[in-house]
Amino acid sequence: MAIKVGDTAPDFTLTSQTGESVSLGDFRGNTAVVLYFYPKDDTPGCTSEACAFRDSYQVFKDAGAEVIGVSSDSAYDHEQFAKKHNLPFILLSDSGSQVRKLYGVPATLWILPGRVTYVIDKEGVVRHIFDSMLDFKAHVDEALRTLKAIPA
Template sequence: MNWPHLALGLAMMMFISHSSSAEEVEMAVATGQAAPDFSLRDQNGETRTLSTYRHHWVVLYFYPKDDTPGCTQEACRFRDDLPALRKLGAEVLGVSVDNPESHAKFSSKYSLPFPLLADTDGKVARQYGALWSLAFIRFAKRQTFIIDPQGKIAKIYRQVRSETHSQEVIEDLKALQRSGR
């Protein structure tokens, strides 16, 4: 094995994963904008459309891959905090480029009580500026969007720590609701 080449390859992947292409920056949404609508299949094969959640707060979180350590931790934190989020009138939707079958296994394994949406072509992640791609490899970046009951983006998290993120979302939802958003 050629260790210098392996180290260089890993360093390049890390750099690329933290970089954004002009297309991604162009497609990224901003706070105050209408959230791009979408229709995606969930882990049960049901089609979920963002517009059906109008009049609710939505926590739309993108994650790289089912059943990986950080993604599992983040999903389980949202699962455990779901009663508090729902008490605030919020629904949680997870999105990755994995297929519905992968989502079904992940959801079942960890008893996830919210929809995991299959954005297999990466179109929705791209609209939100949350797609990372290199040649044939595509992942959703770990990013979250709070969408208000009128369908506008109220808060964007471009940097997420999976172990504390759901609590951060709860606190920010409370603040947004206190401020009349």
């Protein structure tokens, strides 16, 4: 069952690129979260998207949000990807795609993991969902537009 706008975002715990366990619930009550699912580290589209989030990271922080990227790559692969592209945000390893399935992120052509961004407010409510495999920069633009519309 796919998560919808207005739903409470399901909590989960995954390993980050630094080897730490990160839970979505750790942010609840403190900060909004831009949770973006992407297919694979260091591929052209995923690199473009990650770098777009990197380039706007301070704007997200100023808007009261943390950016978290999720793919099925290993924590080690995430670490290498983050170092190579100077990514300042959290990357989580969903090696069995359990969280991807929990959120109902669709596959493209039934084989490629989808690219979906969720904007989750401080209370843990999903405020916006954006799904586009090819419009990488729009994930950033849509998330920022939504964050600016959420009352402080």
